[in-house]
């Protein structure tokens with residue numbers, strides 16, 4: 581079987597053919613001036629000035645450069661993993677009641693996540709003492725990174741862009757080539773192999789792979805730095821899975837953190853928090869690899885025929901109980 585064969589149809593592919601005349605809010609993306617305490621952040625923010633946002637939208641090629649949807653068979657994935665051991669790091673975040681998801685995440689990752697590779701797990705948590713220390717395969721280790729408690733689930737979810745970029749800046753992961761940043765309320769059901777490695781990797785959100793672009797829940801208010809006008813956008817990407825080369829992920833998380841701070845200074849929170857900023861970023865900086873929803877499924881959704889294998893999926897959780 582041809583391993584490059586796309587495993588399912590995505591009707592939103594047709595949206596590439598649409599023209600993209602709309603320019604961000606007719607070119608007007610205004611940020612109010614605000615104070616940022618860290619000089620490093622200020623310098624980076626200049627990159628995101630209104631004119632560069634507008635230019636990116638205008639110059640956008642009508643076809644994204646994203647790689648075809650990944651559908652390499654597990655057999656090939658495993659064969660490759662033995663040949664090319666590359667260290668990889670999944671970063672999970674669990675604050676408040678989300679520590680309960682850690683064990684299932686780790687146990688299933690040991691079975692399915694990049695088997696045969698050296699892997700360091702980093703769990704970002706406000707409660708290091710409650711993180712289980714399961715037996716890991718040789719060459720794999722688990723580290724906890726303490727992070728501050730946050731006042732709301734929205735803030736927790738958004739702050740991971742800051743936490744990851746800070747952590748990468750400090751650690752300079754010399755040995756590590758690739759990393760993935762993953763929601764912790766998820767579990768591996770099937771192999772996640774080296775077919776997922778790429779410069780900068782995004783995944784198509786399982787709720788939007790078969791809906792027209794007009795229905796993507798992008799941020800639609802032009803006062804937000806995550807704004808995407810009608811008629812723009814390639815895919816709706818999920819916030820729960822992104823990754824790539826360490827340097828690229830560092831740049832990516834730093835940029836998203838900046839745009840989140842810009843919104844915060846303007847008193848606005850994007851429709852889907854950091855996921856909206858991630859989607860805006862990937863509009864002008866195309867991911868080099870796109871993972872199918874096989875890699876970011878949801879246990880509550882039945883498996884449609886287009887999805888061959890559910891590899892990584894959100895567990896069915898009680899939102900009220902874990903978030904409040």
Ligand SMILES: CC(=O)N[C@H]1[C@@H](OP(=O)(O)OP(=O)(O)OC[C@H]2O[C@@H](n3ccc(=O)[nH]c3=O)[C@H](O)[C@@H]2O)O[C@H](CO)[C@H](O)[C@@H]1O
Nearest residue numbers: 673674675676678733737763764765818819820852853855
């Ligand atoms: C499948 C998918 O793409 N999911 C995204 C979606 O909803 P989700 O429903 O998946 O959001 P969620 O409740 O899983 O929160 C995202 C993540 O933040 C962490 N967390 C959250 C709350 C908390 O009290 N403690 C804690 O540790 C944890 O790692 C969790 O996995 O939208 C969120 C932002 O609104 C994120 O972008 C998620 O990645």
Ligand SMILES: [Mn+2]
Nearest residue numbers: 763765820894
């Ligand atoms: Mn989640």
